[in-house]
Amino acid sequence: MKIVNVENLQKNYTVYQRKGLLREKRIIRALQNISFTVNRGEFLGYIGPNGAGKSTTIKILTGIMTPDGGSAIVDGMVPYRERKRYVKKIGVVFGQKTQLWWDLPVRDTYTLLKAIYGVPESRFKEQINYLSDHLELEEIMDRPVRQLSLGQRMRAELAAALVHDPELLFLDEPTIGLDIVSKHRVLQFLRELHSRGKTIFLTTHDLKDIEALCQEILIINHGSLVYKGTLEGLKVMVKLPRVLRIQLREGAFSLDGRGAEFIERYAARYDPKIGIIDVELSGAFRPANVAREFMQVMEIEDFRITDPSIEDVVRIIYRK
């Protein structure tokens, strides 16, 4: 049973750029005919590089923004037309923004939201207890939001989105900037929500988050969907290679002829501003061998094997 139905969604932004004495009008096609569905109870990962169109999609799906074309129907409603009724059904977290009252204790935000959503007292108490248990809110309930650490604030933020116990959650980068421990807590809680049947729409830059949680993923790039399916399916399709990241020693960023030759031989990417070389560990490249070879010709500070970034994944999809 589908809870989200998106068809041919389009959104353009008009921006004006100064060109000499004139102002030039430019249209940014943020979403170009996007179509997808989300099943009730699904945990969907929505990923894409910076500027791909993720936030624009979420803004339309949460009713903040009206599309220029196409349609979005969520739980039988058109979000941007039936906002009042609709917002009671959804919970939203924008990792980069806050819906908490900055100078008030966390608890007061929840009381205000209770009144806004018309949550009965007994349901409210039950829900706050549940949220407090799972998000460890007790220690922060009576502290003003401005005093909280980022991790504490994000837990408080998630709870705010859930005061009215919505069935569908939109989370835009809810783990951004969190340390490993805080991130783990948030991800655990999202898993718990999903096991209770919630439908979750999660945008993130981090493939690890997706791997830990999502059954289905959508990848968007330049306003168009480039993949919809499972992460397993994506791995089979792109054969995601891991990457050996080499950090050069400060002051040794400019490469000589042999260095450049190595970059070319391994089809590596090099950013001379920060002295980082990325080598895809595909095929015959063994990490230890590659590292040894590079060490012979460059001054190296550190090695690390990393998972491919979203940008890598998108690049590989395009290459195919």
Ligand SMILES: Nc1ncnc2c1ncn2[C@@H]1O[C@H](COP(=O)(O)OP(=O)(O)OP(=O)(O)O)[C@@H](O)[C@H]1O
């Ligand atoms: N208010 C706006 N005015 C003009 N252009 C905008 C506006 N909001 C977004 N854009 C542009 O639309 C495109 C899509 O932006 P969007 O914020 O949806 O991407 P995103 O995938 O969420 O990116 P990020 O991961 O960096 O948050 C980008 O090119 C962006 O610069």
